[in-house]
Amino acid sequence: MTGETLSQALSRGRAFLTQHDIETAALDARVLLQAASGLSHEALVMHGDDAIAPEAGQTFQMFLDARSQGKPVSRILGRREFWGLELGVSGDTLDPRPDTETLVAAVLDRVGGRRRPFIRDLGTGAGAILLALLSALPQARGLGSDLSYGALRMARANARAIGVDDRAAFVLSDWGRVPTRLADVVVSNPPYIARGELPGLMRDVRGHDPMRALDGGADGLEPYRRIAGQLPLVALPGALLAFEIGPTQAAAVQGILSGVGASVFGPGLGMLRDLAGRPRVIVARAPRH
Ligand SMILES: C[S@@+](CC[C@H](N)C(=O)[O-])C[C@H]1O[C@@H](n2cnc3c(N)ncnc32)[C@H](O)[C@@H]1O
Structure with a gap:
């Protein structure tokens, strides 16, 4: 050589x-x-x-x-580009995926007249979704929460590096359990792989992303049920909700959300596809009562 x-x-x-x-x-x-x-x-x-x-x-x-x-490139280098931002990633965080940019775009298309939205990101990981939204919405503020201290440390460091740390806070919380001001926008990319499917995942995923970021319980839908049940704790009535889903989960997640009184159909609401044409995001509105 x-x-x-x-x-x-x-x-x-x-x-x-x-x-x-x-x-x-x-x-x-x-x-x-x-x-x-x-x-x-x-x-x-x-x-x-x-x-x-x-x-x-x-x-x-x-x-x-x-x-x-x-070993994925992002894990070798300890960083990954997401929404044009350079994010640090670690063994405690999911490696943010380009597909998740569909969720960011969906929210930006819909925040409309809300000039200073307060955003909650449930299961924030390295902070990808919240930090992308705050960088695109200079008046917005947000709170990212996660059950992993390591992920929260990384998200805070990313917020500082991007220069939005004066508008972003990060707390340890089991989904929406931590009491805060109710949000105008609630986003989440929860773990959504059914436990039985975890052993068959591609080698880039298995062994590199933390299990807590992937394991969605027996049917992959458990986190959506938990989050839906906690909406009154986190979302203003009628708040914009945008949740990433696995490709086969659209109807089930819409069913869970409508079961707690959220609106899942209507102008600007429904299922959105990623660039590869796969169902990727559910957009809904929090219950109005
Ligand atoms: C699929 S990852 C998404 C990370 C990041 N939002 C992204 O899109 O790159 C799911 C995240 O949810 C977190 N998580 C899992 N269970 C949780 C719980 N009960 N409460 C809060 N966060 C949780 C994981 O630690 C992980 O960071």
Whole structure:
């Protein structure tokens, strides 16, 4: 590897990851080489014929080894981009997924005239949903809660790094149990995998995301039942509700919400699909009484 140029290192990395059946070999090799060398994508292209620095070469190889064993890029680098924000992630947080941006977009499309909404994010993890909303809505304030101290620490650090920590607070709470001011908007991406399906998850998920972020109980719907039952504690009457769901859960989650008096059909309400066309978000309104 001595005397290897940046573009040779990149090709070698791509081939190595392909051999290890990593579907996104080309992208991953590039992102890992950028991180190892501290170079932007453009700089990599412009300086492809320069020799890679020895320490960068060693770090790159370490990253490739970890990736070839199935560790996701975000976990190797300890960060992930979400809604254009650079978020820190840790072993205590779910790795925020691009699909969850569908929920952020749904809320932004619907907050409408509410100039200073108060937002609650139940099961905030690294803070992805709340921080994306606060960064897009400069007058909004929000409270993220989680059952994991480690996740809350990460979310706070992310809020500081993004510069919204004066409008974001994070507390330990079993869903909505902590009493606060009632919210105009309640969002959640709760764990929604049925327990029996957990052993079959892709290798990037199993063993890297914390179990607490995935396990939705016997049928994957338990957190929705808990959250629905706690709506009077967290949501103003008629508050906007946006919950991420698994692809087969739309009707069941709408049934749970309408069972507690929430509105699930009407203008702007219903099920939304992600970019791949799969059901991904339920938008509803909290009970009005
Ligand atoms: C699927 S992850 C979502 C994380 C983040 N909102 C996101 O979209 O990236 C679910 C989160 O719910 C949290 N959680 C699980 N059970 C909880 C409970 N009873 N009360 C509050 N949070 C809980 C987990 O710790 C995890 O951070």
